[in-house]
Amino acid sequence: MRLVVEHRYGGILIPVFAIRTSADLGIGDTAGVCALLDWCAAHGVRILQTLPIQELGPDYSPYNAVSARALEFGLLDVRPESLPDLDPGVYAAVLAEEDVDSLRAGSVDYEGVRALKARLLEEAFRSFEAREVGAETDRALAFRAFVERESDWLEDYTLFRVLMEENGGSPAWEDWPAEHRSPERARRWWESLGGPRRQALEERRQFHAYVQWLAHEQWGRVRETAEARGVALMGDMPYGVSRASVDVWARQHLFDLEWSGGAPPEYTFRGDPFVEKWGQNWGIPNYRWEEHQREGFAWWRDRVRHLTRFFHAYRIDHVLGFFRIYSFPWKPDRNDEFVDLSPEEVARRTGGRLPGFLPHADDTPEHRAANQAHGERLLRMLQEASGEAAIVAEDLGWVPEYVPETLQRLGIPGFRIPMFCREADGRYADPRGYPRLSLVQPATHDHPPLAARWIELWRAADAGDGGALKELHHLMEFAGMPGVPPPRAYTPAVQEGLLRAVFRAGSYLAVVLLDDVLALTTRYNRPGTRSEENWTARLPWTVEALGRDPVAVAHGARLRRLLMETGRWGDVPSADSV
Numbered sequence: 001m002r003l004v005v006e007h008r009y010g011g012i013l014i015p016v017f018a019i020r021t022s023a024d025l026g027i028g029d030t031a032g033v034c035a036l037l038d039w040c041a042a043h044g045v046r047i048l049q050t051l052p053i054q055e056l057g058p059d060y061s062p063y064n065a066v067s068a069r070a071l072e073f074g075l076l077d078v079r080p081e082s083l084p085d086l087d088p089g090v091y092a093a094v095l096a097e098e099d100v101d102s103l104r105a106g107s108v109d110y111e112g113v114r115a116l117k118a119r120l121l122e123e124a125f126r127s128f129e130a131r132e133v134g135a136e137t138d139r140a141l142a143f144r145a146f147v148e149r150e151s152d153w154l155e156d157y158t159l160f161r162v163l164m165e166e167n168g169g170s171p172a173w174e175d176w177p178a179e180h181r182s183p184e185r186a187r188r189w190w191e192s193l194g195g196p197r198r199q200a201l202e203e204r205r206q207f208h209a210y211v212q213w214l215a216h217e218q219w220g221r222v223r224e225t226a227e228a229r230g231v232a233l234m235g236d237m238p239y240g241v242s243r244a245s246v247d248v249w250a251r252q253h254l255f256d257l258e259w260s261g262g263a264p265p266e267y268t269f270r271g272d273p274f275v276e277k278w279g280q281n282w283g284i285p286n287y288r289w290e291e292h293q294r295e296g297f298a299w300w301r302d303r304v305r306h307l308t309r310f311f312h313a314y315r316i317d318h319v320l321g322f323f324r325i326y327s328f329p330w331k332p333d334r335n336d337e338f339v340d341l342s343p344e345e346v347a348r349r350t351g352g353r354l355p356g357f358l359p360h361a362d363d364t365p366e367h368r369a370a371n372q373a374h375g376e377r378l379l380r381m382l383q384e385a386s387g388e389a390a391i392v393a394e395d396l397g398w399v400p401e402y403v404p405e406t407l408q409r410l411g412i413p414g415f416r417i418p419m420f421c422r423e424a425d426g427r428y429a430d431p432r433g434y435p436r437l438s439l440v441q442p443a444t445h446d447h448p449p450l451a452a453r454w455i456e457l458w459r460a461a462d463a464g465d466g467g468a469l470k471e472l473h474h475l476m477e478f479a480g481m482p483g484v485p486p487p488r489a490y491t492p493a494v495q496e497g498l499l500r501a502v503f504r505a506g507s508y509l510a511v512v513l514l515d516d517v518l519a520l521t522t523r524y525n526r527p528g529t530r531s532e533e534n535w536t537a538r539l540p541w542t543v544e545a546l547g548r549d550p551v552a553v554a555h556g557a558r559l560r561r562l563l564m565e566t567g568r569w570g571d572v573p574s575a576d577s578v
Contacts, residue, residue: 001227001228003312005413006067008495009047009232010503010511011045011047011048013049013444013511013513014031014048015050017075017108017535018538019538020136022542025103025113026109026530027110029076030076030218030222031082033048035543035544040229041229041230042225043563044559044560044568044569045562045563046230046568047231047232049315050235051236051445052065053075053235054068056110057244057245059530060534060535060536061525063111063238063317064158065238066164066242067153067157067245070153071212071261073114073211074114075215076121077218078117082218082320083124083214085122085124085128085129085132086123086127086129091120091123094454098112100423108536108537115245120263121207121214122144122207125207143213146212146499147213152302153302154209154212155210158209160246161205162201162208163186170244171244173244174243178304183250207217213370223309223312224499233312234315235307237315238284239261239316239318239320239322239325241317243255251299253288254288254292255288255473256285257285259286259328260285260327260330260331260332261286263279263280265278265279266398276526277339278328278335278338279326279328280527281328289352289378300382301381301384301385304385307416312389312390314386314390315390315393316392317394317413319375319395320403321397322374322375322378324362326359329354329355330350334494359371359374368400368402376406376409376410379393379407392414392415393407393415395415408420413437413508413509415441416435416441417444417447418431423551426474427474428474431478432504433508434507439505440502440509440511441510442502443512445524447522447523449513449522449523450498450516451515451519452491452522453471455521456493457471458488462507469486471574476494498516500560500566503563510566517555517559522537542563
């Protein structure tokens with residue numbers, strides 16, 4: 001299945017965790033994705049975009065995973081009908097001991113949900129070992145084949161997961177005992193263990209491998225379902241990986257732990273004094289690109305090939321980093337130390353180093369040329385590794401002119417966010433003039449949905465902000481209603497006008513938050529904050545209710561009509577293109 005620029009596609013964006021079904025356990029899962037694919041097919045939606053699905057770290061951010069390849073077990077469907085190793089009676093008994101209704105209500109309780117699913121997976125694994133492994137069944141042989149096939153990353157991963165358990169569940173390997181801080185030391189420690197102790201830990205490694213086998217099987221079935229429905233799955237590949245991850249622990253020579261990647265200060269995200277002054281310090285280690293090149297970029301190629309097993313396309317989060325990355329000479333846990341300091345005071349504490357772009361600032365023609373060549377070389381490598389999977393580049397932020405030029409030359413669509421595409425007088429540029437090789441999206445997971453933004457603007461206007469009132473008029477013009485006073489409520493007419501403008505855009509890809517389709521105000525993430533509400537919001541309706549509730553049905557009908565009206569509706573495509 002391929003996305004081809006000659007076609008026009010309409011899609012929706014929804015984090016997997018936000019999908020709600022009547023049978024889930026408090027978080028979206030693979031069964032929910034399959035159910036939503038049915039809804040997509042029925043409404044002419046041809047792309048389902050989601051966020052990263054790799055295993056989560058302690059902050060539960062999908063962009064801060066503990067592995068670039070291991071999949072998040074919390075997103076698995078652990079019902080017995082999907083997990084044959086789990087006895088229905090055991091499943092019912094475990095659920096009877098839990099307050100499942102509370103888990104299912106409201107937002108995601110990661111601690112509760114993951115504890116419950118881990119318990120159910122443990123029960124399934126015990127049954128699998130007892131019934132399948134000793135008998136050398138087909139399932140046991142399939143599991144063994146998976147372990148052998150994935151050994152290049154699975155061996156390090158399962159050892160890392162056991163070491164996490166040995167260290168209170170923390171993936172922060174730099175804080176572990178010295179004997180655990182590298183694969184070489186950890187394997188010497190492993191060999192020093194007594195037989196019973198090592199056997200017990202080997203069982204834990206087998207359990208974690210088993211969970212990954214299940215996850216890979218389930219996501220493989222999700223892809224099969226998508227292809228049967230004629231819907232392309234678009235995944236997400238963050239530029240960086242977590243410092244506290246198996247990738248950095250196992251391949252420390254590929255990462256520069258002296259620098260933390262992030263983004264420079266910008267006007268869009270406000271509220272955190274450090275972010276406003278210095279920028280966003282994501283804490284991701286910089287790459288030692290010379291080491292990656294020496295190894296033929298094997299780690300990157302393997303990462304991309306793994307991702308494209310499950311997704312027909314993927315978004316590169318922060319593609320700007322491949323050209324140059326805004327970097328901090330300290331980790332995020334020291335941000336408070338620097339927030340009130342001047343650049344001169346910071347330099348005295350860091351040996352003269354200040355936050356800035358690496359490998360070069362765009363301050364001279366030579367540096368700009370070097371950054372451009374660096375990024376193009378890396379993106380060509382990613383294209384080679386991606387095969388037929390399409391790449392979409394999230395190119396938001398401080399974008400030097402050479403980035404869109406490079407993307408155009410490589411045939412990689414960049415992003416068009418209407419609120420960032422303006423005429424000189426502040427009015428929105430006509431989206432019909434957006435380049436065909438682009439993806440238009442009115443809001444990402446980092447932005448408020450349209451309804452929330454409308455409410456925020458009216459609140460600011462009521463407080464005397466003339467700029468907010470002017471922006472409301474700009475939005476009315478964008479929605480095809482110039483000169484019409486903006487209503488205080490986010491009305492169906494305003495919603496339809498805004499969505500129509502997006503879907504009429506010249507971009508061959510148009511993807512909107514499902515929240516914007518449903519006129520919701522849910523926000524999934526506030527960049528630069530560590531709010532407990534980030535990454536927890538869920539849809540108010542189950543997928544089943546989207547086809548029954550009159551309000552949800554009306555929203556779905558509006559979407560279907562707009563996709564047909566704007567030429568983004570099509571018959572179920574062949575296996576060669578979507």
